[in-house]
Amino acid sequence: MTPRRVIVLLAVLALGAATAGRAQDSQFGISGLGTPGRWESVRARSSGGALAFFDPLSPFADAALADLGQLTAAAQAAAAFLRPELATGTLSLRTTRFPAFTLGGPVGHGIVVGGGFSSYLNRSWDVITHDTLTLRGLPEAVTDERTSDGGVADVRLAAAMRVSPRLALGFGAHALTGSTREHAYRYYADSGLYRNTRQVGEVQYDGWGFSASALFDPLPGVRIAGLYRTDSRLRAKVGGNETARADLPTTLAVGVRWALRPKARLAASLTRQDWSVAGANAYNTVDWSVGAELGGEAFPLRIGARGGKLPFGPGGQAPTEFGLALGTGKSFAEGRGRLDFGLEHLSRSGVGLKESAWTLLMGLIVRP
Amino acid sequence: MTRRLAVLGVLAVLAAACTDKLTTPGQCPAFCPGGDSLQTRDTIFTTIISRDSSYRGFVSPYEAAVLLAAEMPGVDSRPIWVSPGIPLTRRYGVDTVPKPVLGADSAKILIHIGRYEAGASNLRLKLYHMPQTIDSTTTFADVSSAFTDSLIDSLNVDSVLAMPNHHDTITGDSIAADTVNHALTIFWKLTAAQLPFVFADSGRQALGVQIAADSLASIAISTVGSANVGPGIIWYTRVDSAGVTRADTVRKLSPSLHGFVLNPGAAPLDSNLAIGGIPTARSLLRMKLPRFIRDSSFVVRATLLLVPSQAAQGVQSDSFVVFAQRVEADFGGKSPLAVARFLGDSAVSDTAGVLIGATDTVRFEILPLVRLWQADTTSPQAIMLVLRSHGDFGTTFEGGTLAEIRFYSSRNAALRPALRVTYIPRFKFGRQ
Numbered sequence: 001m002t003p004r005r006v007i008v009l010l011a012v013l014a015l016g017a018a019t020a021g022r023a024q025d026s027q028f029g030i031s032g033l034g035t036p037g038r039w040e041s042v043r044a045r046s047s048g049g050a051l052a053f054f055d056p057l058s059p060f061a062d063a064a065l066a067d068l069g070q071l072t073a074a075a076q077a078a079a080a081f082l083r084p085e086l087a088t089g090t091l092s093l094r095t096t097r098f099p100a101f102t103l104g105g106p107v108g109h110g111i112v113v114g115g116g117f118s119s120y121l122n123r124s125w126d127v128i129t130h131d132t133l134t135l136r137g138l139p140e141a142v143t144d145e146r147t148s149d150g151g152v153a154d155v156r157l158a159a160a161m162r163v164s165p166r167l168a169l170g171f172g173a174h175a176l177t178g179s180t181r182e183h184a185y186r187y188y189a190d191s192g193l194y195r196n197t198r199q200v201g202e203v204q205y206d207g208w209g210f211s212a213s214a215l216f217d218p219l220p221g222v223r224i225a226g227l228y229r230t231d232s233r234l235r236a237k238v239g240g241n242e243t244a245r246a247d248l249p250t251t252l253a254v255g256v257r258w259a260l261r262p263k264a265r266l267a268a269s270l271t272r273q274d275w276s277v278a279g280a281n282a283y284n285t286v287d288w289s290v291g292a293e294l295g296g297e298a299f300p301l302r303i304g305a306r307g308g309k310l311p312f313g314p315g316g317q318a319p320t321e322f323g324l325a326l327g328t329g330k331s332f333a334e335g336r337g338r339l340d341f342g343l344e345h346l347s348r349s350g351v352g353l354k355e356s357a358w359t360l361l362m363g364l365i366v367r368p
Numbered sequence: 369m370t371r372r373l374a375v376l377g378v379l380a381v382l383a384a385a386c387t388d389k390l391t392t393p394g395q396c397p398a399f400c401p402g403g404d405s406l407q408t409r410d411t412i413f414t415t416i417i418s419r420d421s422s423y424r425g426f427v428s429p430y431e432a433a434v435l436l437a438a439e440m441p442g443v444d445s446r447p448i449w450v451s452p453g454i455p456l457t458r459r460y461g462v463d464t465v466p467k468p469v470l471g472a473d474s475a476k477i478l479i480h481i482g483r484y485e486a487g488a489s490n491l492r493l494k495l496y497h498m499p500q501t502i503d504s505t506t507t508f509a510d511v512s513s514a515f516t517d518s519l520i521d522s523l524n525v526d527s528v529l530a531m532p533n534h535h536d537t538i539t540g541d542s543i544a545a546d547t548v549n550h551a552l553t554i555f556w557k558l559t560a561a562q563l564p565f566v567f568a569d570s571g572r573q574a575l576g577v578q579i580a581a582d583s584l585a586s587i588a589i590s591t592v593g594s595a596n597v598g599p600g601i602i603w604y605t606r607v608d609s610a611g612v613t614r615a616d617t618v619r620k621l622s623p624s625l626h627g628f629v630l631n632p633g634a635a636p637l638d639s640n641l642a643i644g645g646i647p648t649a650r651s652l653l654r655m656k657l658p659r660f661i662r663d664s665s666f667v668v669r670a671t672l673l674l675v676p677s678q679a680a681q682g683v684q685s686d687s688f689v690v691f692a693q694r695v696e697a698d699f700g701g702k703s704p705l706a707v708a709r710f711l712g713d714s715a716v717s718d719t720a721g722v723l724i725g726a727t728d729t730v731r732f733e734i735l736p737l738v739r740l741w742q743a744d745t746t747s748p749q750a751i752m753l754v755l756r757s758h759g760d761f762g763t764t765f766e767g768g769t770l771a772e773i774r775f776y777s778s779r780n781a782a783l784r785p786a787l788r789v790t791y792i793p794r795f796k797f798g799r800q
């Protein structure tokens with residue numbers, strides 16, 4: 001693929017980012033802070049997330065940046081097709097997101113600096129409810145619609161260094177920032193007597209976090225990883241006034257990768273987040289993932305599975321999640337560019353709701 | 369090529385998915401957003417209307433667009449008018465010498481009744497000579513003697529309408545009935561003996577009408593300002609044209625002065641809010657919306673509530689329309705009323721129909737006015753109550769009915785005017 005085609009594809013991705021204003025991963029997140037994003041590249045996500053620890057272009061473990069030998073930029077787009085099964089029936093929703101952008105490269109002295117943004121919490125939804133009020137002594141049917149469009153992004157600045165041939169360390173600072181544009185509508189059945197109303201609000205969010213991670217190669221072909229990340233709190237402001245504050249979780253994760261042979265890698269990871277500090281209907285989560293990448297850089301095959309719990313949901317019980325993923329990629333322009341593709345299927349189950357989602361992923365990596 | 373197609377296919381799917389479809393039916397509270405919730409509240413504000421006043425004298429009988437005639441218990445109204453004189457000479461063709469009018473053989477009085485009671489029976493009109501001195505200040509007492517001893521003629525409307533072609537071949541009287549507009553035009557023929565042509569006055573006539581009926585004796589006679597002007601007069605004159613007596617017809621369709629006298633006159637204003645009557649009265653209500661309503665709430669309905677202090681007065685079969693009209697500036701009784709600034713401008717007024725004798729609470733939906741006050745805090749929060757009647761071509765005008773209604777004012781603590789507001793408090797975004 002020529003550089004010109006790369007530019008065209010970059011433009012297509014940028015257009016996708018511009019039009020993908022809203023995203024909605026899970027109905028379970030509506031009653032909580034939102035739906036947490038995945039700090040994974042398309043490559044990592046296609047392996048069920050198991051490779052995220054070891055992928056320098058996944059905004060997960062900062063230490064992985066140490067393996068980034070040259071300036072590299074990565075962007076991705078995700079199109080999701082969801083089918084929530086509510087008591088009122090099964091719905092079909094669709095959305096497009098632009099979940100992550102990563103840029104990194106060595107700056108000398110063995111130090112690699114990277115950064116970018118990724119989705120921390122998605123807060124886009126549109127909910128319609130019906131009710132009947134008694135107004136002036138008479139019943140009046142009303143329809144309420146609440147919408148939210150936006151979310152919280154994780155803007156990361158990280159640095160990593162291989163302190164020895166077998167050990168790499170990484171540290172990252174995270175600024176959590178974002179906003180949602182929210183609407184509250186009320187429609188009256190007798191709109192001739194009662195005026196329909198539309199209220200608009202702009203909510204700003206901020207917070208910060210810190211992360212540290214390490215990669216250690218105890219044996220040839222075997223790499224283990226550990227991550228600690230703490231996020232402070234999420235503060236919501238309207239018109240400059242604080243309206244809400246929620247604590248954010250501490251993340252602990254471990255992972256292992258085993259290179260069976262040069263073109264076959266197996267990986268697994270375990271991640272724990274104490275989301276229960278975030279408030280009501282929030283739960284601690286433990287997520288696992290296993291995956292494999294087979295084949296060389298030129299045309300790999302990735303498969304993986306993941307499972308665990310979601311941090312938000314009603315009923316006093318954390319919803320569960322299970323997913324399968326596969327993907328591939330293709331290098332071009334003498335390795336200066338690569339397109340990754342992935343397909344993920346998720347099944348979620350909680351009190352009062354089941355939902356499934358197909359997500360089509362596409363990532364573009366450019367090494368100029 | 370296959371790979372290129374695959375890439376393009378993926379791009380196409382991504383592009384298609386860019387059109388988000390997110391709407392889900394909420395199953396609350398489990399799958400609904402937390403934080404604040406929409407609430408609709410309904411409150412009657414009983415003390416926000418104050419400094420309310422009544423003013424009388426906006427439309428007097430001599431300014432009214434119709435001449436009201438009624439004779440019912442408690443209401444006696446009699447139109448009076450002056451028909452202008454006519455030239456006492458005439459010119460024909462290329463005449464250079466004016467030809468003198470010798471006199472009039474007869475005359476016809478034209479009266480257009482723009483409104484009459486369909487249920488009235490045995491409706492009769494009596495025509496009287498009035499003193500030539502009547503003017504805009506003439507009262508019922510001033511002309512009561514004339515209405516007693518100066519009868520010219522009487523006409524039974526029902527009888528003439530029952531005749532072929534609505535024409536009385538004996539008296540010459542006739543009536544043109546307009547069934548579309550429910551109006552009558554009376555051609556009332558008078559002999560020279562009944563209506564002498566007085567040269568000293570150039571034929572100027574001061575006349576008055578009294579009506580009677582077995583029931584519902586109430587009519588409105590069109591006059592200057594109506595589509596059908598009147599009352600008019602047609603003189604059938606004789607002119608000396610070079611020694612030859614020649615018949616000539618002279619029409620004067622508009623009176624030079626018109627009005628009506630009432631007995632009893634308008635009741636004096638009291639502590640209540642008076643609207644209507646003759647001369648017409650208006651009432652001004654001043655409001656002060658609470659700040660949380662004006663600044664921080666979404667008003668979805670606003671109803672002005674007025675409790676009549678007495679049954680609506682007037683001719684029994686009358687109904688009328690009260691306008692609750694926004695004022696552009698608060699100058700008391702001289703406050704200019706708002707006018708529609710664009711087609712469909714609803715922030716001007718609301719109306720309420722009222723029946724004579726009714727004592728029900730009168731309600732006005734004034735949401736557009738309240739919304740305007742929210743949007744423009746410099747706009748005076750005041751409403752003028754005006755009583756109007758329906759006129760020609762769908763218009764409404766003040767002073768077209770004898771009806772009057774009075775509402776309790778803010779001086780009555782229990783039954784004072786109130787504003788019922790249904791509103792949604794400002795939604796608190798950003799709450800968890």
